[in-house]
Amino acid sequence: MAKNLSTEQQQRLQQRWKTLHAEWELRSEKLKCLRADRAIEVGTAIKFQLEKQIQYEEAKLDDIDQQLNDIEAELRLPSHTKIIPDSISQVKVHQICEVLSSSEAIEVFLYYSQQDEKLRNDLVEKCLHNMEIQGDINIWDKSKIRPGKTINIEINKKLNSAHIILLLISPTFLGDYHRSEVKEAMERCHAEGTNIIPILLIPVASWKSIRLGNFQLGNFQYLPKNGKFITDSRFWKNKNEAFAKMAEEFTEAVQQIAAESH
Structure with a gap:
């Protein structure tokens, strides 16, 4: 069971979650564009570079996913407070x-x-x-x-x-x-x-x-x-x-x- 967090700790975690989530959205959009470019690219060298960029963005997204999961797990309090309560609807x-x-x-x-x-x-x-x-x-x-x-x-x-x-x-x-x-x-x-x-x-x-x-x-x-x-x-x-x-x-x-x- 997760330990109780102070209001200040919760606010810091929630702010961190919002920052990471915004980065996740931006990188996800970038990854979609890279995949679209790869699908139409015929040049071998450029295609290889696109593959490298795609792999890098996928790794970054995995890392951000893990950080988001860790924060969400930490915010799951004994009283079963909703993950990132109230702020979600505003976001x-x-x-x-x-x-x-x-x-x-x-x-x-x-x-x-x-x-x-x-x-x-x-x-x-x-x-x-x-x-x-x-x-x-x-x-x-x-x-x-x-x-x-x-x-x-x-x-x-x-x-x-x-x-x-x-x-x-x-x-x-x-x-x-x-x-x-x-x-x-x-x-x-x-x-x-x-x-x-x-x-x-x-x-x-x-x-x-x-x-x-x-x-x-x-x-x-x-x-x-x-x-x-x-x-x-x-x-x-x-x-x-x-x-x-x-x-x-x-x-x-x-x-x-x-x-x-x-």
């Missing part, structure tokens, strides 16, 4: 305004059941990939957690910095959610006003009335907006048609979030 609001007003990528947290992984891959490839390539969004989900990292700490960290949370709704999602490490953090994000968008993946009976902790699915603007599940063949010619509609509507949602921030 998040600042980040949202900063990101949306400077045309930087919007952080998208993707939550889904492991059993729906194939559909998750289809969704990313056909609906979100182009926006990520263009630098409009960054997509993160728990599959990107590196070995050795603490799952709930990594998820909390990404949820705290997310601007949009996508929930891939299916029968297995609903079962997994109530047993998952993300449940409490998701409810906190809802209370703080994070944009939560249910994605209608596989049909679920009476899904609008389903409650996930302290919020109800039907209260959010879901996608597709027509309320038809992507895999329901009664309403779509094929899944590609559904994904195309989904991509169009998600782009509009991102633009609307950006417009509302100004």
Whole structure:
């Protein structure tokens, strides 16, 4: 059990966390640009240099990740105080305004059941990939957690910095959610006003009335907006048609979030 920290110690740790997190965001953006340059570079020498820079930035991100984890572990008090209490929502609001007003990528947290992984891959490839390539969004989900990292700490960290949370709704999602490490953090994000968008993946009976902790699915603007599940063949010619509609509507949602921030 962690020892009690004085208010001054907590404030210093929280300030250190914010500084490190800002550096992590900058280096993460730089790494994305380096990888994009590597993908289009044909010259062997330049490609080699890009590889070296990528390796360096990846190592720096790993180091910052570890420092953030250490601080978060130290702030986890015996009374189960939330990691970096209260300051997170203020930091998040600042980040949202900063990101949306400077045309930087919007952080998208993707939550889904492991059993729906194939559909998750289809969704990313056909609906979100182009926006990520263009630098409009960054997509993160728990599959990107590196070995050795603490799952709930990594998820909390990404949820705290997310601007949009996508929930891939299916029968297995609903079962997994109530047993998952993300449940409490998701409810906190809802209370703080994070944009939560249910994605209608596989049909679920009476899904609008389903409650996930302290919020109800039907209260959010879901996608597709027509309320038809992507895999329901009664309403779509094929899944590609559904994904195309989904991509169009998600782009509009991102633009609307950006417009509302100004």
